[in-house]
Amino acid sequence: MDKTESIGRSSIEGCMNIDLMRSLVKQYSELGQWTSALFWADAAAAAAGGGLDSASGDDVWLLASAMLARGELHRAAHAVTSRGLHRRHLLCLGVAMRAFLAAREPATALNLMDECDPMLLEPRNTDQTHNRALAGVLVWQARALTALERREAAAEALAAALRADCAHYEALDLLLEQHALTPHQESELIESLPINSQLSAAEGALLRAAYRQRLHRYSPAPIALPPPDTDCPITAEAEAVGGRMMEAAQSRARRLAAACRWTDALRALDTVDPWCCVEVRAACLVELKRSSELFAFAHSLVDAYPHAWTSWYAVGCYYYLIGKSELARRYLSKAKSLEPSAGCVWLAYGHSFAADNEHDQAMAAYFKASQLMSGCHLPPLYVGVECALLNNFTMCERFLTRAAQLHSNAKVKAVEEGEGGAGDKAVWSRVVAGARSPHVAHEAGAAAYGAGDYHAARTLFTLALEAATPPDKQEVSPRWAATLDALGHAYRALGRPREALVWHGRALALRPARPATLCAMGLCHALLGRERDAAALLHAALAHDPDDVVALALLDAIVDRLDAQLTEEEIPQFPFPAVNISPPAAPVTPPADATNTSDMSMSFD
Amino acid sequence: MSLNYNNMQPLSLNSKGDIKIDINQVRIDILHGIRECTDRGLTQTTKWLAELNYSLRDHKITYEHPPSTQEDDISPEEREAYTLAKTYFDCQEYDRAAHFLENCSSSKCVFLHKYSQYMSSEKKRLDNATDLGTENTDSTQVLLDLLSYFKANRSNLDGYLLYLEGVVLKKLDLRSQAVTVLQAAVAAAPTLWSAWVELAGLANEYEALDSFQLPQHWMMYFFAAHAFVELKLSEQALEAYMVLVAAGFEKSTYVTAQMAIAHHDRRDVDSSLALFRELYQNDPYRLDNWDVYSHLLYLKEKRMELANLAQRAVSIDKYRVETCCVIGNYYSLRSEHQKAVIYFQRALSLDPQYLSAWILMGHEFIELQNSNAAIQCYRQAIDVNRNDYRAWNGLGQAYEILGLNGYCIYYYSRAAQLKPDDSRMLVSLGEAYEKMDKIPNALKCYYKAHSTGDIEGMALFKLAKLYEKSNMPNSAAAAYTAACQDPANAGSKELPAAQRYLAQYYLRFSLLDHAAHYAYKCLEHESTKEAGKNILKTISEKRSSAATSQPTNLPEDLPDAIKNASTVSLSHETPKTPLPSPNVTPDNFSTPVFARKSSKYKM
Numbered sequence A: 001m002d003k004t005e006s007i008g009r010s011s012i013e014g015c016m017n018i019d020l021m022r023s024l025v026k027q028y029s030e031l032g033q034w035t036s037a038l039f040w041a042d043a044a045a046a047a048a049g050g051g052l053d054s055a056s057g058d059d060v061w062l063l064a065s066a067m068l069a070r071g072e073l074h075r076a077a078h079a080v081t082s083r084g085l086h087r088r089h090l091l092c093l094g095v096a097m098r099a100f101l102a103a104r105e106p107a108t109a110l111n112l113m114d115e116c117d118p119m120l121l122e123p124r125n126t127d128q129t130h131n132r133a134l135a136g137v138l139v140w141q142a143r144a145l146t147a148l149e150r151r152e153a154a155a156e157a158l159a160a161a162l163r164a165d166c167a168h169y170e171a172l173d174l175l176l177e178q179h180a181l182t183p184h185q186e187s188e189l190i191e192s193l194p195i196n197s198q199l200s201a202a203e204g205a206l207l208r209a210a211y212r213q214r215l216h217r218y219s220p221a222p223i224a225l226p227p228p229d230t231d232c233p234i235t236a237e238a239e240a241v242g243g244r245m246m247e248a249a250q251s252r253a254r255r256l257a258a259a260c261r262w263t264d265a266l267r268a269l270d271t272v273d274p275w276c277c278v279e280v281r282a283a284c285l286v287e288l289k290r291s292s293e294l295f296a297f298a299h300s301l302v303d304a305y306p307h308a309w310t311s312w313y314a315v316g317c318y319y320y321l322i323g324k325s326e327l328a329r330r331y332l333s334k335a336k337s338l339e340p341s342a343g344c345v346w347l348a349y350g351h352s353f354a355a356d357n358e359h360d361q362a363m364a365a366y367f368k369a370s371q372l373m374s375g376c377h378l379p380p381l382y383v384g385v386e387c388a389l390l391n392n393f394t395m396c397e398r399f400l401t402r403a404a405q406l407h408s409n410a411k412v413k414a415v416e417e418g419e420g421g422a423g424d425k426a427v428w429s430r431v432v433a434g435a436r437s438p439h440v441a442h443e444a445g446a447a448a449y450g451a452g453d454y455h456a457a458r459t460l461f462t463l464a465l466e467a468a469t470p471p472d473k474q475e476v477s478p479r480w481a482a483t484l485d486a487l488g489h490a491y492r493a494l495g496r497p498r499e500a501l502v503w504h505g506r507a508l509a510l511r512p513a514r515p516a517t518l519c520a521m522g523l524c525h526a527l528l529g530r531e532r533d534a535a536a537l538l539h540a541a542l543a544h545d546p547d548d549v550v551a552l553a554l555l556d557a558i559v560d561r562l563d564a565q566l567t568e569e570e571i572p573q574f575p576f577p578a579v580n581i582s583p584p585a586a587p588v589t590p591p592a593d594a595t596n597t598s599d600m601s602m603s604f605d
Numbered sequence B: 001m002s003l004n005y006n007n008m009q010p011l012s013l014n015s016k017g018d019i020k021i022d023i024n025q026v027r028i029d030i031l032h033g034i035r036e037c038t039d040r041g042l043t044q045t046t047k048w049l050a051e052l053n054y055s056l057r058d059h060k061i062t063y064e065h066p067p068s069t070q071e072d073d074i075s076p077e078e079r080e081a082y083t084l085a086k087t088y089f090d091c092q093e094y095d096r097a098a099h100f101l102e103n104c105s106s107s108k109c110v111f112l113h114k115y116s117q118y119m120s121s122e123k124k125r126l127d128n129a130t131d132l133g134t135e136n137t138d139s140t141q142v143l144l145d146l147l148s149y150f151k152a153n154r155s156n157l158d159g160y161l162l163y164l165e166g167v168v169l170k171k172l173d174l175r176s177q178a179v180t181v182l183q184a185a186v187a188a189a190p191t192l193w194s195a196w197v198e199l200a201g202l203a204n205e206y207e208a209l210d211s212f213q214l215p216q217h218w219m220m221y222f223f224a225a226h227a228f229v230e231l232k233l234s235e236q237a238l239e240a241y242m243v244l245v246a247a248g249f250e251k252s253t254y255v256t257a258q259m260a261i262a263h264h265d266r267r268d269v270d271s272s273l274a275l276f277r278e279l280y281q282n283d284p285y286r287l288d289n290w291d292v293y294s295h296l297l298y299l300k301e302k303r304m305e306l307a308n309l310a311q312r313a314v315s316i317d318k319y320r321v322e323t324c325c326v327i328g329n330y331y332s333l334r335s336e337h338q339k340a341v342i343y344f345q346r347a348l349s350l351d352p353q354y355l356s357a358w359i360l361m362g363h364e365f366i367e368l369q370n371s372n373a374a375i376q377c378y379r380q381a382i383d384v385n386r387n388d389y390r391a392w393n394g395l396g397q398a399y400e401i402l403g404l405n406g407y408c409i410y411y412y413s414r415a416a417q418l419k420p421d422d423s424r425m426l427v428s429l430g431e432a433y434e435k436m437d438k439i440p441n442a443l444k445c446y447y448k449a450h451s452t453g454d455i456e457g458m459a460l461f462k463l464a465k466l467y468e469k470s471n472m473p474n475s476a477a478a479a480y481t482a483a484c485q486d487p488a489n490a491g492s493k494e495l496p497a498a499q500r501y502l503a504q505y506y507l508r509f510s511l512l513d514h515a516a517h518y519a520y521k522c523l524e525h526e527s528t529k530e531a532g533k534n535i536l537k538t539i540s541e542k543r544s545s546a547a548t549s550q551p552t553n554l555p556e557d558l559p560d561a562i563k564n565a566s567t568v569s570l571s572h573e574t575p576k577t578p579l580p581s582p583n584v585t586p587d588n589f590s591t592p593v594f595a596r597k598s599s600k601y602k603m
Helices: A018-031 A034-048 A057-069 A073-081 A090-102 A105-113 A127-146 A151-164 A168-178 A183-192 A200-216 A233-243 A244-256 A262-270 A278-287 A291-304 A311-321 A325-338 A345-357 A359-371 A377-388 A393-407 A429-434 A436-450 A454-468 A478-493 A497-510 A516-526 A531-544 A548-562 B023-041 B043-055 B077-092 B094-100 B107-128 B138-151 B159-171 B176-186 B193-202 B204-208 B219-230 B234-249 B253-265 B269-282 B289-299 B303-316 B321-333 B338-352 B355-368 B371-382 B388-400 B405-418 B423-435 B439-451 B459-469 B474-487 B497-509 B511-524 B526-548 B561-573 B594-601
Strands: B006-011 B213-215
Touching: A034 A057, A034 B077, A034 B355, A057 A073, A073 A090, A073 B006, A090 A105, A105 A127, A127 A151, A127 A168, A151 A168, A151 A183, A168 A183, A168 A200, A168 B439, A183 A200, A200 A233, A200 A244, A244 A278, A262 A278, A291 A311, A311 A325, A311 A345, A325 A345, A345 A359, A345 A377, A359 A377, A377 A393, A377 A436, A393 A429, A393 B355, A429 A436, A429 A454, A429 B423, A436 A454, A436 A478, A454 A478, A478 A497, A478 A516, A478 B138, A497 A516, A516 A531, A516 A548, A531 A548, A531 B371, A548 B405, B023 B043, B043 B193, B043 B253, B077 B094, B077 B107, B094 B107, B107 B138, B107 B159, B138 B159, B159 B176, B159 B193, B176 B193, B176 B213, B176 B511, B193 B219, B193 B371, B213 B219, B219 B234, B219 B253, B234 B253, B253 B269, B253 B289, B269 B289, B289 B303, B289 B321, B289 B355, B303 B321, B321 B338, B321 B355, B338 B355, B338 B439, B355 B371, B355 B388, B371 B388, B388 B405, B388 B423, B388 B497, B405 B423, B423 B459, B439 B459, B459 B474, B459 B497, B474 B497, B497 B511, B497 B526, B511 B526
Parallel strands: none
Antiparallel strands: B006 B213
8 A cells, every 4th residue: 555655764874674674564464463563663663763753654554553453552542642643644543543442432533533634634536545544534433423422423424435435335334234324315325426536447337336236225136136237348247246246145135134035035145154244144043933043153153252242132133032032132232232333233122122012112222223223214114013002103104104215215304293184193195105115014004904094004005015026926925924914804994895805815825724814704704794604714713723702702793693594484383193092002902892991001090 | 558537527426236347457557556656655545555456366467468667767867866765755754855856857756855845844743733723834834835836837747746736735725726636636647546535525515526527437436435425425325335346346345444434324333333343354453444443332332342442452553543542432431531531632643633533522521511622622623524513513512511502503503404314413403492492493493303213202202392382282282192102202201291281182172082091191100190180080070061061063273183083983983882992991980971972972
C-alpha cells in the first residue's frame, strides 16, 4: 500500500537501510509474525528520526499496527496520541481509533476524531488511497457511534464511507446488518455510488451485482440461478466470478431463508462451509425443528468462540426451540451483552416472551429490536402480531402498514395520528395496498379477521397466498396450509360456505386429518344444511382429538336434526292376529263336554 | 403373459352359476405374480399367492410357451445395489435400503426405493405414536413427497407403483383419487392381491362396487367375494365362495377362512365354528382370523376351548394382533375386563388400524361403565371404518349410559341403516325415541323391528306397551295377543302383564269369554293373581246382569279380527253346546252361565 506521505529519508547515520526495515515490517505483518514486525518497526522508527518527535507518520503507523495486532491496545494508542499524529496522519488516526474501540472506549475514539484536522477528513477525488484510508476511519467512527447508540449518525458515517470508497465492502455490510436504512434508502444509496469512477468496468460490474444481491435479501429468491447474461463479456465474466464467490452462496441462502425455504437455505450454506452465517443457520435449524443438530452446532461454537455473540445466540435459539424460555433468555442476554447492536438477538428475545404468552414484554423486546434494525420490516410485523393478540387492532394495523411499507421498498410515510378514519376502526386498506410479503399479508389478514373486517381479511389472505405460491408450482408448501385454512374461515364468515369448503379441502390435502380443519369443514356443511356430512366430519375430528370443543359443541347443536326418521308418516296400526280362543293344552278338542274336567289345564288355587 | 388387460368392465355381481376358470392359467399367473412380488418386497401378497398356489398343487402346469429364462429386468449395473438394498429391506432397515437405491432407474429398483421410503415413514409413525392427536408432520411430508413424485412421473408408473400411489392417497384420506388409481393398478398388475384388498376397503357401498371398472381376470372373483365379506353381504359372499370352491379352489385355506367369517357375520355360529375347527386341523399355525374364531368361542361361552386357543396363540407368536385379541376375548369371557382392556391396547399398539380391537375394547369399557373411554374407542373405530355397524351401535350404547338421548337416536339410526335386518338396533332406537317422547317414531321402530324377525323377542312387548301408553288400545291388544301367541315368549316375564291387559281389554268390550280366558291365565302368575281374580269376579257379575238385559251390539271400534272371531266361534256352535272356552267349568262359578252366554253370542 502506498503511503501518501512517504518520505524516503536516508538515515542520518547513513548506513541503516530504512526501506529494508520497512519492507521487513510489511512482510512480517503479512506473515502474521507480529513480534518480528514490531521489532523492525521499532527499529525503523528509531532509525528514521533522531527522536520520537521526528518519527514519520508511516513508521509510527506501522509500529502502532504491530502493537495492536499483538493486543497491546493502549500502547498502540499511546504511540499515536503521544506524538499527536492522529491530528495529521489519517492512517495513524485510524489505528488509534481502532485501538480505543477494541479497548471498549468508543468515546475516546470519537474525541480523537474530533481533534483531527478536518481537511484530512474530506474525500479527494483523485486520490483513491486517501479515500480508502478515509473510508476506514469513517467505518471506525460508525462503530464507535453505534457503541454509543447514536445510530443515525453511524448510518450517515457509513454512507459517507461508502461514497468515499465504493469498494469498501465492510461499510455496506455493517449498514445492511444493522438494517439502518429502509430498503428504499438502501437502493438509493447503492445507485448513487460513483462505482464506475472508482473502479474499472469488470470489478465495478462485480461489485454492483454483489451489492444488489445483498440488498434483495427479502425478496423471493429465484428457484434456479438465472442464466448468465452473455451479451457483454465483461458483465458475463463478472457474473460468472460473482456466482462462484462464497458471498453469492451466502446471499442466496439469506434470500431462501427469508422465503421460508429452510432446507434449500441450509444446503446453500453447506456449499460454503459449516460455520458461515451462524445466525441464518441457527434460524433455519430452529424452523426445521432439528434440535439435535442445533445442539451440536451451538455447543461446538461456544467451545470454539466463547466471545462471539453469534455462538451464544445459537445456544439461545436451541433452548427456545425446545421450549425452555428461561434458559433461552439467559443465553440471549449473554449474546446481547457481547454485542449490544445485534437486532436479531432482541427479536429472538421477543419470540421467547411470545411463546410464554407475555405479550407486553414481547412488544418491548420487539420495540428495542426495531430501534436497532430501523429499516427492517420484521420488528413492526411482530409488534403488530402482539397487538392483535392483545386485541388492539388499530395499533396492529398501523404497525403492519409500516411493516408492509418497509418490506416493499416504498417510501415510508410517517404515520400521522389523524389518519385512517375516525378513531377506533382500523382501516386495512393501507396494508392491503402495500403488502407484498406473505407473512405481513397473512398476519394482517388474521388481525382483520379478529377485528371483524372479513372482506379485508379475505383480500389479505388471498394476497398472502399469491405471494407465497412459487411461480411454477401449483400448490404452496405445507407451511402455508394455515393460509388456506384462513381463507376458508374468511369465506365462511362472508357467508359463502361452499367456497370455504374448497379452501379447507386444499388445506386438508396438505395437512391431513387435522381436527381443526375437519371441524371447520363440518361447520361449513352444517351451514349448507348438510347435517349428515357435517356429522361424519365432526366424528372424524373427534376421533383425532376427543376434547375438541368446537366439534363437541357443533355436534350438540346439530344432533337433533340428524334424525332420519320421518315424523309425518302414519303411525302403523298393528294388525290384529287371528284370535283363536282355543283350548290351550289339549291337542285335540273333544266334542263339547262341559263337564269334562280333564281338559282343564288351569289350576288357580 | 396372454392376459387380456383390455377387457375391462364393470363388476358384474350377478354372475351366478359356475364360472369357468382355467386353473392352468391361474397357476402360471400365480407363479409369475409370486416372482414379481417377492422381488419387490411385497410380502403379504406373496404369502397369499403362495397359499393359493399350494392349494392348487395337485394341478400340474402345462406350459404353452415354456417360461423364458429368469430375466430380472434390472439393468446389470444396478444389480449389486438392488441385491444389497433388498437384503436391507428384508432386515427392515428401510432408510438404508432407500439410500442405496437413490439413483437407480429400473422399475423394480424404483419401486423398492419408494416402498422403502413409505415403510420407513410408516414404521416411524407407529413407533412415535404415543398419544392421540400428535401431528406427525415428517411422515406426512414423506407421503406428500411421494405423491409429487408420482404426479411428476405419471406416464411411467407400472401397476406396482400405481398400487403404492393408491396406498399413499388412502393414507392421506383422498379416497376418490385412491379408487381411480387402484383401479388402474389392478388393471396393470392383476395378481397384486394387496391392491384388490385396498380397493375392497374403499368400497363403501354396494353401489360403489358396481361402478368399479375392473379387468376380466380370475382374480376378480376373489375380489368380489372379499368385497362382499367386507360389506357384510354374507349371503352373496357365501354364494361367491361356493362358486370358487366348485371351480377348483376347495383346498384353499383362504377360501375356507373367508367362508367362516361370512358365517360369523350371518350370526351362524355353528357353521362358522365348524369351518374354523377344520382350518385348525389343516393349518395349525395359521394365526390369521383367530380373533374371529375366539369371538365365536366367546359367544358360545366355550371357556376351555378359548383357553386352549389362547395358550396356543401365545406359544406361536406372542406379539401379534390376533394373539392379543384372543387373550382379550378370553379375559372378557372370564369377566376380567381390566385385563382384557390391556390386551386389546397391546393389539392396538401393534396395529392402530385394527378395527376389531377398537370395537372389542369399546365393549369392555362399556362393561366397566367407563363411557368416555368407550366413546373414544368407538370413535376411533369409526375413523378406521365408517361402515361397521358395531361401532355405531356401541356409540349409541355409550351415550345411552350417559343419558344423551339425542345422540343415541343418531347413532342407533346409523347402525340400523348399516344392518337393516338386525332388529336389536331398531329396538334400541325405539327406546331412545321413547325417551325423547317421539312416540310415532318409536312405534315405527318397534314395528319394523318386529317385522325383521325380532331377535331378542322384546320388540313386540315394547310395541304393545307403547301402544298402550299412547292410547291405541286396539293395536295394543293386537300386539299383546300376537306376543302371547308366540311360542318363543312362553316363559317371558312380560307375559302376565300382557295377559292382564288383554283380560281388561276384553272386559271393556264385554267379550267375556275372551276376558275370562286371559283372566285365568293371569291367575297362573303371582304378580297378576289379584288382578285376575278381580276380573273374573267382574266377569261373573257382568254375566249375571247381561242375562237379563237386552243383548247389546258388539261395539263398533272392535277390530274386525275379534268380530270375526266371535262370529267364527258362533258358526261352530250349536245352540245347545256351550262355547268351548277353556278352563271354565260350572263348578267354579256360582252363577250358571250357559244360557246367558249363548244368548249373548247370538247377536
